[in-house]
Amino acid sequence: MNYHNPSNFSDAARIARDASGVTRFLAGGTDVLVQMRAGAVTPDDIIDIKNIPGVDAITRTADGGFIIGAAVSGAQMGADADLVSAWPGVVEGMELVGSTQVQGRATLAGNLCNGSPAADSVPGLIAAGATAQIVSADGVRDIAIEDIPAGPGRSNLVKGEVIASITLPARGQGGGDAYLRFTPRTEMDIAVVGCAINLTIEGDVITSARVALGAVAPTVVLVPEAADAIIGTTLDDAAIAALMNVVSAAAKPISDKRGTAEFRKDVVGVLAKRVAKIAYARAKGEAV
């Protein structure tokens, strides 16, 4: 296995493009090393991106958004007070990934590229309307997070493409987001169902929303009809009932050792109700 340590993303992408065998990018390594250990993946070339300048930094965009470098760890996100204040749902999703030790290494971009439908950080990113900056030898492009997962363990990125950073938009006024998952244990577990909601309000009325579900389909999914169920409402009981019905109908889960399809379709509604209430309270400026 060749270990590469490029100093910029163009070189990283070029190494991947020109490689003839199995290639893996290495950020936190908390999935790649597990796959290597299990024998599931035997890379011929591993491309460590952590020594690229700026890759471990959280920076602000001109309009108040956040650019999170591809090697920023969950622990770093949790320690960034501005980020936690603006996008608590994104941060709480990421912080559910693994243990303290894993949090010291694991990254948003890695959780996304690992392609698990149960990835805890991905619903929050999709709900937030985040984008990923993709670098290839041909240039740079930005792509919506929801367009990246392709199926369990698969992404729509092609050989020679690498995520350099993830951009969260400016939070703006009257916004709130939240993420909850269902797990039998409180820690060190994988979501049986996950739900993230991001919404904005004017007065008491929801003016925009995005709802993303995890672990109920082959990928994390954005559910526009769930957002439609609460937009224009004050999140009254009727709106919540509609939201619960819509997410339950949108969920296309499988039955596995962590939960049956029937259970997941039920729980996704309960989670959506709770998440919507938290996001709404946060949008109103209440501490939740």
Next chain:
Amino acid sequence: MSKVHVSTTVNGEAVEFLADTRDSLLDSLRDSLGLTGTKEGCGTGDCGACSVVVDGTLVCSCLMLGVEAQGKQIETIEGMANGDALHPLQRKFIEHAALQCGFCTPGILVASKALLEKNPDPSEEEVRYWLAGNLCRCTGYDKIIRAVMDAAEEMRGAA
């Protein structure tokens, strides 16, 4: 298989080793540097027995390549006691009998030390959450938590 020359710092001491690119940091510590206090439990980041601190961050050494240690500051269980003087956490683990087989103990001590450096006055709940990635199959955790809380109290008094 070509090996990579790695220069790093372990417990304050400059060291060098040759790493097979597939070696984890855990492999390098144990097999190349002879520092066998760091244990391999699962090898997949679930059990925390291989916990070390890299540039101030608690990590599983099984989830990091040995070649990634280049230029880093690494702290392992071997650097915890000051000569023959045990660290307060080590003393309290003995006092409270917070171990049986002892396999998880180095990782739990390293993780607990990292917690108390960040938060000298943690609640029991904070200790339990922080150590959620350190599995112990002997003690049932209760004595471990009591030992960490007691050590924290003593260290606050000494500070």
